[in-house]
Amino acid sequence: MENKVSFYNTLTKKVELFVPNQDGKVSMYTCGPTVYHFAHIGNLRTYICEDILEKTLRYVGYDVKRVMNITDVGHLSSDADTGEDKMLKGAKREHKTVMEIAKFYTDAFFSDCGKLNIKTPDVVEPATNCIPEFITMISGLLEKGFAYQAGGNIYFDTSKLKEYYVLSNHSEEELLVGVRDDVEEDGNKRNKSDFVLWFTKSKFEDQELKWESPWGVGYPGWHIECSCISLKHLGEHMDIHCGGVDNIFPHHTNEIAQSESYLGHKWCNYWFHVHHLNDKTGKMSKSKGDFLTVSLLESKGYNSLVYRMFCLQSHYRKPLEFSYEVLDNMSAAYEKLVNKVSSLDQAGEVDQEQFAAYREKFEAALCNDLNTSMAITVLYDMLKADINDPTKYALVKSFDEVLSLNLTVGKAVEAVDEELASFVEEKIAERAAAKKAKDFAKADAIREELLAKGIVLKDTREGTVWSKA
Ligand code: AMP
Ligand code: ZN
Numbered sequence: 001m002e003n004k005v006s007f008y009n010t011l012t013k014k015v016e017l018f019v020p021n022q023d024g025k026v027s028m029y030t031c032g033p034t035v036y037h038f039a040h041i042g043n044l045r046t047y048i049c050e051d052i053l054e055k056t057l058r059y060v061g062y063d064v065k066r067v068m069n070i071t072d073v074g075h076l077s078s079d080a081d082t083g084e085d086k087m088l089k090g091a092k093r094e095h096k097t098v099m100e101i102a103k104f105y106t107d108a109f110f111s112d113c114g115k116l117n118i119k120t121p122d123v124v125e126p127a128t129n130c131i132p133e134f135i136t137m138i139s140g141l142l143e144k145g146f147a148y149q150a151g152g153n154i155y156f157d158t159s160k161l162k163e164y165y166v167l168s169n170h171s172e173e174e175l176l177v178g179v180r181d182d183v184e185e186d187g188n189k190r191n192k193s194d195f196v197l198w199f200t201k202s203k204f205e206d207q208e209l210k211w212e213s214p215w216g217v218g219y220p221g222w223h224i225e226c227s228c229i230s231l232k233h234l235g236e237h238m239d240i241h242c243g244g245v246d247n248i249f250p251h252h253t254n255e256i257a258q259s260e261s262y263l264g265h266k267w268c269n270y271w272f273h274v275h276h277l278n279d280k281t282g283k284m285s286k287s288k289g290d291f292l293t294v295s296l297l298e299s300k301g302y303n304s305l306v307y308r309m310f311c312l313q314s315h316y317r318k319p320l321e322f323s324y325e326v327l328d329n330m331s332a333a334y335e336k337l338v339n340k341v342s343s344l345d346q347a348g349e350v351d352q353e354q355f356a357a358y359r360e361k362f363e364a365a366l367c368n369d370l371n372t373s374m375a376i377t378v379l380y381d382m383l384k385a386d387i388n389d390p391t392k393y394a395l396v397k398s399f400d401e402v403l404s405l406n407l408t409v410g411k412a413v414e415a416v417d418e419e420l421a422s423f424v425e426e427k428i429a430e431r432a433a434a435k436k437a438k439d440f441a442k443a444d445a446i447r448e449e450l451l452a453k454g455i456v457l458k459d460t461r462e463g464t465v466w467s468k469a
Contacts, residue, residue: 001023001024001061001062003017003018003019003020004017004060004363004367005017005018005056005057005060005366005367006018006367006368006369007053007270007272007369007370008272008273008317008369009269009270009271009272010167010248010252010271010272010273011166011167011268011269011270011271015369016270018057018239018240018270020062020239021237021239021269024061024062024063025062025063025064025065026057026062026063026064026065026239026240027065027067027234027235027237027238027239027240028053028054028057028064028065028066028067028234028238028239028240028241028242029066029067029068029226029229029230029234029238029240029241029242029268030047030050030066030067030068030121030241030242030243031068031069031071031226031242031243031244031247031251032068032069032070032071032124033070033071033105033106033109034071034072034086034087035070035071035072035087035090035101035102035104035105035106035109036086036087036089036090036091036101036102036105036286037090037105037286038105038108038109038112038286038291038293038295039108039109039112039293039294040284040285040286040291040292040293041277041284041292041293041294041297041307041322042244042276042277042278042283042284042285042291042292042322043244044112044113044116044118044294044307045274045276045277045311045320046242046243046244046274047113047116047118048116048118048308048311048312049274049311049316049370050242050272050274051117051118051119051404052312052316052366052370052372052402053240053242053272053370054066054119055119055401055402055404056366056367056370056402058401059363059366059401059402060363060367064122065122065123065233065234066121066122066123067121067122067123067124067125067229067230067233067234068121068123068124068125069124069125069126069127069225069226069229070102070106070124070125070126070127071086071127071222071225072087072098072099072102072106072126072127072128073085073087073098073127073128073209073219073220073225085219087101087102087209088208090105091208097208098208098209099128099209102126102128106126112293112294112295112304115294115298115304115305116294116304116305116307116308117305117308117404117405117406118404119404123233125229125232125233127220127225127229128209130225130228130229130232131211131213131220133228133229133231133232134197134198134220134224134225134228135198135213135214136228137224137227137228137231137258137262138154138197138198138213138220138224139214140262141156141197141258141261141262142154144261144262145157145160146160146258146261146262147197148190149215150188150189150190151187151188151201152199152200152201152215152216152218153188153196153197153198153199153200153201153218154196154197154198154215155188155189155190155194155195155196155197156194156195156196156197156254156257156258156261157190157191157194158191158193158194158195158257159190159191159194160261161257161261164193164253164257165249165253166253166256167248167249167252167253167256167271168248168249168253193250195221195223195250195254196221197220197221197223197224197258198213198215198218198219198220198221198224199218199219199220199221200213200215200216200217200218201218222251223250223251223254223255223258224258226251226255227255227258227259227262230259230268231259231263236263236265236267237266237267238267238268238269239268239269239270240268240269240270240271240272241255241268241270241271241272242271242272242273242274243272243273243274244273244274244275244276245273245274245275245276246276246283247273248271248273252271256268274316274317275316275317275318275319275320276319276320277311277319277320277321277322278319278320278321278322279292279321279322280321280323284322292322294307297327302327302331303331303334305334305405305406306327306330306331306334307327308404308405309330309333309334309376309405310326310327310330311372312372312373312375312376312403312405313330313372313373313376314372314373315369315370315371315372315373316370316372317369334405337379337380337405337407338405338406338407338409340383341383341393341396341407341408342408344389344390344392344393344396345389345390345393346389346390346393347390348388348389348390349388349390350390350391350394351387351388351391354385354387354391355391355394355395355398358378358382358385358387358395359395359398361378361382362375362378362379362395362398362399362402365377365378366402372403375399375402375403376403378399379395379396379399379403382395383396393408396408424450424455424466427446427449427450428457428464428466430446431443431446431447431457431464432464434446450466451469454468454469455467455468455469456468456469
């Protein structure tokens with residue numbers, strides 16, 4: 001098929017035409033969340049932009065297989081190998097086990113993704129599922145002389161590589177300052193940039209998750225999981241690897257080092273990175289304490305998809321500053337847009353020529369380094385153009401396969417007030433119990449009580465549903 005999607009490849013440091021290894025097929029890997037806390041809306045910006053990349057590739061006709069890991073072990077407080085395990089930190093904070101924390105925040109992550117219309121990848125694999133794969137790769141690296149044992153841990157030896165800093169231009173000193181922060185140096189390392197593949201000597205006696213290995217009971221480093229999980233599901237030659245820009249170093253740099261040393265050939269051709277969402281004080285991060293989540297925005301009355309639109313109005317390669325003022329403007333624009341679409345008359349024939357012409361413009365914007373704001377401009381221009389309503393409607397539906405803003409739902413969906421929702425659900429359960437006990441007077445009284453509050457109940461085959469009057 002014709003290749004026409006271009007985007008910035010961090011590996012070659014330029015916008016490039018994307019050409020997959022296999023004609024018409026794309027293998028794509030995404031670094032998943034570290035599930036020790038809720039995802040903040042900065043993390044979700046990265047996932048929204050990656051979702052746009054995947055949907056653009058599908059829109060132009062590729063068969064995409066996308067894989068994502070869930071980091072439920074091995075990611076320490078510093079992206080280098082020092083500090084406390086993030087999962088353990090989460091478990092201590094909430095007096096739960098690491099696996100309980102992992103389950104809770106994995107579910108919360110996919111619930112947030114659902115609200116933002118981020119498609120779930122074809123394969124989602126938690127790191128703790130793949131211990132045998134990690135051991136195989138680490139053993140291979142030891143055999144080939146790319147790794148060594150010191151102080152009980154297994155380290156990757158970066159001095160064995162011809163080139164280590166393949167993804168970044170910065171000097172070694174500059175990069176290492178960024179990741180070391182205030183954590184002390186590991187005396188076992190032969191070279192400053194070496195990194196841990198397998199820990200047996202954790203600083204923390206109470207590391208909860210540990211596995212048998214040829215090097216003693218321990219747990220994997222963070223970087224090895226993405227190399228092994230992508231290899232397991234996507235094979236030795238991968239097309240695209242994605243993440244936020246903070247993943248470029250050390251995480252992705254280390255992934256390349258260990259994967260290519262293990263495989264003995266080039267591994268991934270395209271590296272796609274999304275810039276950060278910042279707040280007024282800088283990069284949004286979970287360790288900062290108060291961070292913004294999708295639920296927080298919802299509780300303030302925002303529709304989650306307004307945040308998606310906020311992200312699409314900026315370019316993925318530019319840092320984006322969050323502000324409620326801009327979100328408010330976006331909310332108004334979103335409501336207007338959805339209402340405009342709902343006013344279109346769907347009956348009638350689609351003008352195929354106009355359809356093809358606008359679809360091409362929309363595609364061209366996305367194919368040009370994922371210019372999502374230009375794609376939205378094409379949508380607005382199309383809605384203003386002198387073409388018939390059914391064609392406009394068909395185009396909106398088509399564009400929304402990528403934009404995923406629920407533009408054809410009818411009217412702007414109001415954010416659900418969670419307190420109200422749980423109150424209504426309780427009343428619905430009470431009414432169902434009354435009906436079962438044949439207390440129809442009580443059941444009717446509950447219906448009336450809700451109606452007085454502006455809530456309309458409707459009994460369907462699937463159960464009782466409610467809406468605002
Ligand atoms: P984590 O859960 O910390 O492993 O991060 C999940 C994803 O979010 C990774 O791809 C990070 O690069 C990305 N990320 C972290 N902070 C931000 C931010 N402030 N803005 C955008 N993406 C981010
Ligand atoms: Zn990763």
